Amino acid sequence: xxxxxxxxxxxxxxxxxxxxxxRKEQKIKRYHIEDVQAETERFHAARDEAVRQLKNLFEKAxxxxxxxxxxxxxxxxMMLTDLDYxxxxxxxxxxxxxxxxxAVGTTGDNFSQMFASMExxxxxxxxADVRDVSERLIGILSGSEDxxxxxxxxxxxxxxxxxxxxxxxxxxxxxxxxVTVHGSANSxxxxxxxxxxxxxxxxxxxxxxxxxxxxxAILDGFEGTLVLEPDEETLRKAxxxxxxxxxKKQLLEQLKGxxxxxxxxxxxxxxxxxxxxxxxxxxxxxxAGGIGLFRxxxxxxxxxxxxxxxxxxxxYKTVAENMAGKKVIIRTLDIGAxxxxxxxxxxxxxxxxxxxxxIRICLERQEIFKTxxxxxxxxxxFSRIAxxxxxxxxxxxxxxxxxxxxQVKRELKAENLPFDxxxxxxxxxETPAAALVSDQLAKEVDFFSVGTNDxxxxxxxxxxxxxxxxxxxxxxxxxxxxxLKLVADNAHKNGIWAGICxxxxxxxxxxxxxxxxxxxxxSVSPPFVLRLRKKIRETNxxxxxxxxxxxxxxxxxx
Ligand code: PEP
Ligand code: MG
Numbered sequence: 001x002x003x004x005x006x007x008x009x010x011x012x013x014x015x016x017x018x019x020x021x022x023r024k025e026q027k028i029k030r031y032h033i034e035d036v037q038a039e040t041e042r043f044h045a046a047r048d049e050a051v052r053q054l055k056n057l058f059e060k061a062x063x064x065x066x067x068x069x070x071x072x073x074x075x076x077x078m079m080l081t082d083l084d085y086x087x088x089x090x091x092x093x094x095x096x097x098x099x100x101x102x103a104v105g106t107t108g109d110n111f112s113q114m115f116a117s118m119e120x121x122x123x124x125x126x127x128a129d130v131r132d133v134s135e136r137l138i139g140i141l142s143g144s145e146d147x148x149x150x151x152x153x154x155x156x157x158x159x160x161x162x163x164x165x166x167x168x169x170x171x172x173x174x175x176x177x178x179v180t181v182h183g184s185a186n187s188x189x190x191x192x193x194x195x196x197x198x199x200x201x202x203x204x205x206x207x208x209x210x211x212x213x214x215x216x217a218i219l220d221g222f223e224g225t226l227v228l229e230p231d232e233e234t235l236r237k238a239x240x241x242x243x244x245x246x247x248k249k250q251l252l253e254q255l256k257g258x259x260x261x262x263x264x265x266x267x268x269x270x271x272x273x274x275x276x277x278x279x280x281x282x283x284x285x286x287x288a289g290g291i292g293l294f295r296x297x298x299x300x301x302x303x304x305x306x307x308x309x310x311x312x313x314x315x316y317k318t319v320a321e322n323m324a325g326k327k328v329i330i331r332t333l334d335i336g337a338x339x340x341x342x343x344x345x346x347x348x349x350x351x352x353x354x355x356x357x358x359i360r361i362c363l364e365r366q367e368i369f370k371t372x373x374x375x376x377x378x379x380x381x382f383s384r385i386a387x388x389x390x391x392x393x394x395x396x397x398x399x400x401x402x403x404x405x406x407q408v409k410r411e412l413k414a415e416n417l418p419f420d421x422x423x424x425x426x427x428x429x430e431t432p433a434a435a436l437v438s439d440q441l442a443k444e445v446d447f448f449s450v451g452t453n454d455x456x457x458x459x460x461x462x463x464x465x466x467x468x469x470x471x472x473x474x475x476x477x478x479x480x481x482x483x484l485k486l487v488a489d490n491a492h493k494n495g496i497w498a499g500i501c502x503x504x505x506x507x508x509x510x511x512x513x514x515x516x517x518x519x520x521x522x523s524v525s526p527p528f529v530l531r532l533r534k535k536i537r538e539t540n541x542x543x544x545x546x547x548x549x550x551x552x553x554x555x556x557x558x
Contacts, residue, residue: 007204028138156176158208160182194503373405393431424447449501459477508535
């Protein structure tokens, strides 16, 4: 038995086998082959396996995102069996007497370049698909496909680090928990763990060893510990703790259907944050009043190329329809910084958190923005959708956004495509600049939603991605609380509503303060909805409001 320490980012106990997460090896080695027939057969076997995987993915995607969006996996299967593609690979193996990985890599490069140079937009887009299927084949051939999750049973993932695009592609049903050596508590990977309702520890003092693969482990997200090969007594205690947790959750179930109301009658909306369509089930299960933040960029991170208008339209419409009339606030693309998709080809930056990201990309690359806006507005014809824009710093940005929105609306009208004329448009307040000019900003928009993750980062000049700075990342800092109060006041002064959708919204130590400041909505990861409801229902605001507001005014800690 061995015990390791890390930092818990989501409470909970996971008991299961470890699966080491191997990042895909990008470099392909070329080597000489004697038996070209055997090598060709190896290619055929890998192709059959890839087709089998894609069939499974297709079925899974149909149930999660609908047939239209799942079609891509069907197209990938067709590409794998395409005569020209296969002949090219076989030819290279035979004529050059080389390994199959190299033949697939070369063919993949040639074919994707050929597609990329075509005039037709649809064919152009296929370049990324050829690369994708070729990578899948190479992964199978070289045994470097994502080893995690291939065991067929749910596992605890152990990795050096995980970036959001990797996390989002994990099969949630097969992940019991995460253990990472690096990572920070405020990173999107930590946020995803919370959304997915799985225990996770980061910054763990462990050196990854291949022999850990398959070992039984206990991951305790409350304590921030990992025990490998536990003895019987430790395992029994962990199972007991897990059982207690389940019982506690069942108690919270009783709060379903109840109002979010304080003892002295103050009501507040409790919404949930999601990253994609498959999170909606958890939102409904936890009885959230709506979706306060749909991080639409995860749709981009899951794709190997820009998601099309149709693809986005279908996802937004399905999410909103599944929420059956409850409000769904979709944030426009917030890519950049830690959320990188290769096909955006963003240049490397010295200081990415302060760089070319979010609304800045949308205003510079307006075609991407307009495609998303068209999809959002079209989906608004079917259910209750609101839109909000990330990383705003000034009124001029909103004016620019509004102009683009008007253009999109005009186009949709001209094409006779319906949309909600009264669609609410809000902004995220996640920069100190936005908080400080919130009085002016409030005159331009329908609501504010405070992104405390970034607001804390920018106010305190503390990189939220840097685990070394976790102890300086103090979201309770009086400066942050002061801004929150300012934002709520300026919203109300101008007759609009204000919410919080950053992770701080789920911090039960501050629930009273948020109520005292007058926030109208708190949006949290789905598993926190009922815990927050419990806290609100236990609060007597009259008893604490005055003291809290005085402390904020004086810049004291709460
Ligand atoms: C935030 O910054 O608080 C926020 C909600 O956005 P994200 O965490 O996705 O940057
Ligand atoms: Mg943010």
